[in-house]
Structure formats: C-alpha cells, structure tokens
Amino acid sequence: MMAKLSIRNVVKAFDGKVVLRDVDLDVSTHEVVCLIGSSGSGKSTLLKCINLLVPIDSGEIVLDGVDIAAPGINPNQVRQSMGIVFQAFNLFPHMKVIDNITLGPRKVHGIPRDEAEERARGLLERFDLLDKADAYPGLLSGGEQQRVAIVRALAAEPELMLFDEVTSALDPELVAEVLNVIRGLKTAGMTMVIATHEMGFARDVADNVCFLDDGVILEQAAPKDLFGNPQQPRTQQFLQRIVDAGRL
Amino acid sequence: MNSNSLEEVERRGPQALWPRRSPHSREEGARGALIAAASTVGVLGLMLWVVLASEAWPKVQRQFFSWFHFKESFPKVASGFWLDVKMFMVAEVLILGIALGIAMIRALRGPAFLPLRIIAVTYIDLIRGLPILLLILLMGFGIPSLQLPGVTNSPLFWGVTALVLSYSAYTAEVYRAGIESVHESQRMAARSIGLTQGQALRHVIVPQAIRNVIPALLNGFVSLQKDVALVFVLGVREGLREADIYNARTFNYTSYIAAAVLFLLVSVPVARFTDWYTDRDRRRKQAMSS
Numbered sequence: 001m002m003a004k005l006s007i008r009n010v011v012k013a014f015d016g017k018v019v020l021r022d023v024d025l026d027v028s029t030h031e032v033v034c035l036i037g038s039s040g041s042g043k044s045t046l047l048k049c050i051n052l053l054v055p056i057d058s059g060e061i062v063l064d065g066v067d068i069a070a071p072g073i074n075p076n077q078v079r080q081s082m083g084i085v086f087q088a089f090n091l092f093p094h095m096k097v098i099d100n101i102t103l104g105p106r107k108v109h110g111i112p113r114d115e116a117e118e119r120a121r122g123l124l125e126r127f128d129l130l131d132k133a134d135a136y137p138g139l140l141s142g143g144e145q146q147r148v149a150i151v152r153a154l155a156a157e158p159e160l161m162l163f164d165e166v167t168s169a170l171d172p173e174l175v176a177e178v179l180n181v182i183r184g185l186k187t188a189g190m191t192m193v194i195a196t197h198e199m200g201f202a203r204d205v206a207d208n209v210c211f212l213d214d215g216v217i218l219e220q221a222a223p224k225d226l227f228g229n230p231q232q233p234r235t236q237q238f239l240q241r242i243v244d245a246g247r248l
Numbered sequence: 249m250n251s252n253s254l255e256e257v258e259r260r261g262p263q264a265l266w267p268r269r270s271p272h273s274r275e276e277g278a279r280g281a282l283i284a285a286a287s288t289v290g291v292l293g294l295m296l297w298v299v300l301a302s303e304a305w306p307k308v309q310r311q312f313f314s315w316f317h318f319k320e321s322f323p324k325v326a327s328g329f330w331l332d333v334k335m336f337m338v339a340e341v342l343i344l345g346i347a348l349g350i351a352m353i354r355a356l357r358g359p360a361f362l363p364l365r366i367i368a369v370t371y372i373d374l375i376r377g378l379p380i381l382l383l384i385l386l387m388g389f390g391i392p393s394l395q396l397p398g399v400t401n402s403p404l405f406w407g408v409t410a411l412v413l414s415y416s417a418y419t420a421e422v423y424r425a426g427i428e429s430v431h432e433s434q435r436m437a438a439r440s441i442g443l444t445q446g447q448a449l450r451h452v453i454v455p456q457a458i459r460n461v462i463p464a465l466l467n468g469f470v471s472l473q474k475d476v477a478l479v480f481v482l483g484v485r486e487g488l489r490e491a492d493i494y495n496a497r498t499f500n501y502t503s504y505i506a507a508a509v510l511f512l513l514v515s516v517p518v519a520r521f522t523d524w525y526t527d528r529d530r531r532r533k534q535a536m537s538s
Contacts, residue, residue, distance in 0.1 A: 053436050080442045090437035094455050103451060104441035156442060 003062070004029045004191050005050065005160060010059035010069075012045055019045045021215035023059070027160075027193060027208075032186050034202035034223075035195040037212035038238060043195035044087075046212070047162045050193065051084045063160070080108060082160040083153025087168050089145040091137035091152070097124070098133040101152045108156070116155075123151045127181055143174030150181055161185065163194040167201075179205075199239075199248040203227050211235045314502045321494040321503035329487030329510040335408050335476040340469060342412045347419035352449050354420070355427045368420070375417035381478055384410040388482035407479030415472055422464045426457030463529070466522040470515050477511070487511070 005027040012020040020042045027033050035043040048054040050061060052068065052075040061069040068078045092100050101123065102116040111119075124130045127147050137145050146166055153161060163182065167175045179201050185192065186205055196202050202209055203223045210220040211232070219232045227248070230236045242248045299305060353361070353368045375383070387410040392401035400406075430453050438448035458465075480489040487507045494503035 048436075051440055053439060075439075076442050076444055079440060084440045086433065086437065086440075088433055090433045092434065092437070092452050092456075094459070104443065107447050107451065108442035152441065 003027060004031070004064065005193070006060075006062040007046075007050070008060040008062070010046070010049060010061065011057045012042075012049055012054065013057055019215055020049065020056075023212075023215070023217055025210065025217060025220075027191060029159075029191055030189045031207045032190075032192045032194065032205055033208045033210060034206035035193065035210050035212055036197070036199065036202055036238075041212040042215045043212050044164050047084060047164045047193060047195055051082060051162055052078055053084070076108070080156050081158055082162060083156060083158040084162040084164065085146070085149050085153050085166050087165040089137070089142070089149045089169070091145055091149055093137055096134050096136055097129070097140070097148050100137065100148060101155045104152070104156050120151070120155060123154060124148075127151055141174060142170045143177045146170065146174075146178045147181055150178075159191060161190050161192045163192065163196070165195050165197060167196070167198055197247075199227070199242050203248075211238065213238070310500075312501045312505055314500060317494075317498065317500045317502035318506055320498075321491065322506050324490045324494065325487050325503055325506045326510060328485055328490035329507065331484070331486045332473075332476045332488075332511075333514070335404075335411075335479070335486065336473050339408050339411050339415065339476065340472060343415045343419050343468075343472070344465070346412065346416040348423055348454070350416060350420035351423035351427060352446075352454065354424055355449060355453070356445055358445070372417045372420055375414055376421075378414075380411070380414045380475065381481065383414050384478055385481060386410070387413075388479070403482035404479065404484050407482045407484055408476075411472065411476060411479070415468065415475075419465070419468055422461050422468065423454075423457065425464070426459075426461035427453055429460045430456045463522055463526040466518065466525065470518050470522070473515050473518065474511060477507075 003026040005025075007023055007025040010020050010023040011018070023042070023046060025033070025046075035046065037043055045054060049056050049069075052073075056069050059069065060067045063078065063081070066073075068075075091097075092103070095103065098117060098120055101120040102111075102113065105111045105116040105119065106113060121130060121133060124133055127150070129144065129147055129151065132140060132144060132148065137148065140148065146169075150166075166182075167178050170178065175198065179198065182192070182194065182201075183205055194202070194206070206223050208220060209223045209226040210217045211226065211230075211234075212218065213234050219226065219230065219235045221231075226235070227239065230239055239248065350368050350371065353364045354372075356364065384407055388403045388406040391399065391406050392403070395401075427449075434452055434456065435448055438452040439445075443451065477486060477488040480486055480492065483489070485493075487510060491503040491507040495501055
C-alpha cells in the first residue's frame with residue numbers, strides 16, 4: 001500500500017543550528033505514529049515541517065504521492081488536507097468558540113456561515129462541547145480549550161492530523177479528556193502523527209513509535225517492542241529516565 | 249505572648265499574630281481625603297495669591313484675561329474652532345484607515361511582497377523625518393503654485409492632506425507595534441487552518457493588535473486634535489487663525505486664551521478617557537490571567 005505520508009532525508013536548521021539532521025518516516029493511511037524523545041530532539045519542528053509552517057532546507061515530504069516541499073506548491077492548499085493541534089492551544093482569543101471553528105471553513109472553503117455553523121455544532125456535540133459554542137476561549141478550562149482546538153482542526157475535514165505535545169500545557173487532571181478525544185479519532189480511522197511525552201498513551205494508541213534523538217529518528221518499532229525491548233542505548237537511557245520519574 | 253493576644257488569636261484566628269494593617273481604615277481614609285483636600289487648596293491658593301498679588305497682575309489680566317475681549321473674540325474663534333473639529337474628524341478617519349493599510353503591508357512576509365514593504369518603509373521613514381510644519385507649507389503653498397489643471401488649490405484641502413500623510417506614518421508604526429505584540433503562535437494557528445497571510449492578518453492578527461494599541465491610538469487623537477491648528481500658517485480660518493486675527497486688530501491676547509480654552513475643552517476629556525480606558529484594560533487583563 002502506498003504511504004499516506006512519506007518523509008525522506010528531511011534536514012532543517014535554524015540559524016545554523018541543525019534541528020532535523022536526516023529524517024525518514026512513513027505513515028500509512030489509518031496509521032497512528034507517535035514521536036517521542038526529549039525536548040529539543042526535533043519532534044515539534046518535524047510536525048511544523050510536515051504542515052509547511054516551517055520550510056525545510058532539503059529533503060522530500062510526499063503526501064498522497066505529491067512532494068509538498070517542492071517549489072510551486074501552494075501551502076494553503078496542502079494545509080487544508082491536514083490539521084495540526086499545538087501545545088498551547090492557540091485558539092483565537094477574540095472570537096467565540098463557534099467562530100474559531102468556522103473561520104477556516106468560511107474563509108478558506110467559502111462555506112456559507114449557516115452551513116459552517118451547523119457543521120461546527122455537530123462537531124462540538126460529538127466532542128461534548130456544544131454548551132461552549134458561544135463562550136470565549138479565555139473562559140474555558142485548558143482541557144476544553146484543547147478539545148476546541150482539535151475540533152477547529154477537524155472542521156476542515158482533514159485526512160491527516162498532527163498533534164504537537166497537546167497535553168504538555170494541561171493540568172494533570174485535564175490530560176485524560178484530551179487523550180480520549182485522540183483515542184476516539186483513532187477508532188474513527190484518522191491517520192495521525194503525535195508528538196507526546198505521555199508514554200502510557202503512546203504505548204496504547206500508537207501503531208508505530210519513533211524515538212527522536214538529536215534530529216534523527218534513532219529507533220522506530222511497534223510500541224510493545226520499543227517500550228519493552230529498546231535496541232539503542234540512547235533509547236534505553238531515555239526510557240529509563242521516564243521510568244525513574246514514575247511516568248511509565 | 250500574653251494572655252490578651254492569645255484570646256485574640258482565638259477570636260480572630262491566626263491573623264491576630266500579625267499586626268493589623270489598618271485598624272481604623274475607614275476613619276483613616278476620611279482623614280487622608282481631608283489632608284489631600286486641605287493641602288491641595290493650600291498649595292493652589294498660595295500659587296494664586298502669588299500671581300494675583302504681583303505688581304504685574306493687572307497688566308497681565310488686561311492683556312490675557314479680559315472678559316470684554318473674551319466675549320468679543322469668542323464667537324469668531326469658536327466658529328473657527330468648529331472647523332478644527334471638522335478637520336480633526338475627517339483627518340482621523342482617513343489616518344486610521346491609511347495607517348492600518350501601511351502597517352499590514354509592512355507585516356506581509358515573503359520575497360514576493362518585498363517591493364511593497366520597501367515602499368511602505370520608505371514612506372514611513374521620509375514622512376517621520378520631516379517636521380510636520382514643513383510638510384504643511386510644502387504642500388499647502390507648493391502644490392497650488394504648480395497650478396495643475398483639475399487639482400484643487402484649496403489650502404484647507406492640502407493642509408489636511410499633509411496632516412493625514414504625516415500622522416498616517418506615525419500611526420502605522422503604532423499599529424505595527426500592535427501587530428508585533430500578537431504572539432507568533434496566533435499567526436501559525438491561522439495559517440495552519442489554511443488562511444492566507446492576508447486573511448490571517450485581517451481576521452486573526454489585526455483585531456487583537458488593535459485592541460492592544462487603543463491607548464496609543466487615543467494618544468494620537470489628542471495630539472492631532474491640537475495639530476490641526478497648524479494649518480493656520482496657510483491662512484485657513486480655523487480657531488487659532490481667528491484668534492490671531494483678533495489679536496492683530498486689538499493687540500490683546502485674550503482671544504488666544506479663548507482658543508486655548510476651546511482646545512482644552514476637547515483634549516482634556518480625551519486624555520482622561522485614555523487613562524480610564526488603559527486602566528480598565530489592564531484590570532481586565534489581570535482578571536483574565538488570574
């Protein structure tokens with residue numbers, strides 16, 4: 001089967017500091033890939049490169065058989081087929097929840113307001129947020145804000161979802177509600193790439209876990225293998241620290 | 249600790265262990281207000297007495313504060329001042345729009361927009377580098393001297409145009425500060441849902457930016473509200489010009505005081521409103537982040 005997303009030899013440096021050295025990654029349709037690794041290992045940057053929010057220096061990012069990193073590709077068009085959710089939610093604070101969600105469909109896809117709102121309410125209902133439709137984001141809990149951010153990304157009906165440490169900014173008791181939304185998306189068959197520090201979650205939701213270290217994917221395997229029997233010393237060291245911290 | 253204070257701890261809880269910060273806060277507040285009032289009256293009274301008791305005062309009063317000349321000059325000055333108000337309102341609307349356009353052009357990224365950005369930056373640099381009075385003279389006298397067909401020679405028109413050009417450059421910088429105060433992650437989130445740069449600016453960045461710079465924009469209002477009087481150098485019969493004409497005729501300066509009173513009547517409330525708004529905005533932000 002052709003890969004949904006295929007990343008080849010991706011290199012990215014910021015002001016001479018190399019963040020992604022040489023990354024290769026394949027994601028097939030309906031697959032869930034988790035990216036783990038310490039902060040600064042390049043997880044976040046990789047996701048932003050996939051969404052073309054950060055231009056890569058060299059390499060290929062092939063989505064549905066098209067190299068989207070090639071010149072001449074319209075990034076706005078590419079972004080419509082994938083959604084990204086950020087660590088800090090990044091909701092638009094001056095807009096109600098419903099307007100946060102309908103902005104993309106209305107302005108990008110030209111869907112009339114009524115129709116966009118109807119769809120948005122449907123999504124909000126599905127994620128148990130309908131009563132927040134007319135609230136401003138600042139008045140919601142972190143977990144609610146992050147769920148709204150997920151709904152906003154889903155409103156464009158993407159075929160690929162990218163999650164960038166979406167629970168790292170949440171109070172511990174709010175983490176589960178967000179993770180459950182992602183579990184629900186897996187059940188629905190969404191293709192996802194998830195950067196996370198929640199190892200327990202990665203273990204049960206991922207089909208494939210990638211350990212990033214210093215800008216390369218050092219090791220990738222099914223979760224039971226990567227967590228149960230890591231091959232690389234760096235992976236072993238990283239996981240040991242997680243275990244020592246009581247997080248796995 | 250003696251038995252008294254132990255009793256107090258029982259009565260008031262652990263707070264009794266610390267000295268009461270203000271045991272009679274209401275009475276103390278009243279006393280404070282009284283002191284403030286007394287000292288204000290005292291200081292102002294002293295200043296007033298020094299001025300009124302001075303030998304020069306009768307002369308000053310005659311030249312600057314003559315009730316007769318005030319009444320005589322006021323109607324003309326007031327009708328001229330109404331023109332100031334109208335100039336201000338027209339100019340301010342234009343400035344707010346043009347400056348926003350310039351600021352948005354400056355905020356566009358990518359090599360394709362470089363020529364536009366260069367034009368915007370050049371405009372801002374040139375205009376801000378010139379004294380506003382020079383610009384008014386240059387345009388108000390210069391352009392009519394060309395006698396271009398189909399182009400108005402109205403000094404009022406060119407004076408206001410010069411003000412708009414000048415203030416737009418400054419106001420564009422105010423907007424730019426606002427645009428830069430909106431966190432980069434907002435731009436990223438806007439782009440991530442497929443919005444173009446322009447859409448992201450218009451729907452996401454600029455609405456937040458404007459909120460952040462409203463106090464600075466209001467400051468600009470106060471400033472422009474006075475600077476419209478500069479077009480008097482072109483002979484436009486606005487408030488200051490009328491006062492000047494009266495003074496030239498009578499050699500009495502009370503007409504200037506009449507103009508001053510009118511300008512203050514407008515600008516002081518705007519200044520107070522700016523402070524009130526800034527204060528309220530800060531309190532709101534604190535409430536949101538707590």
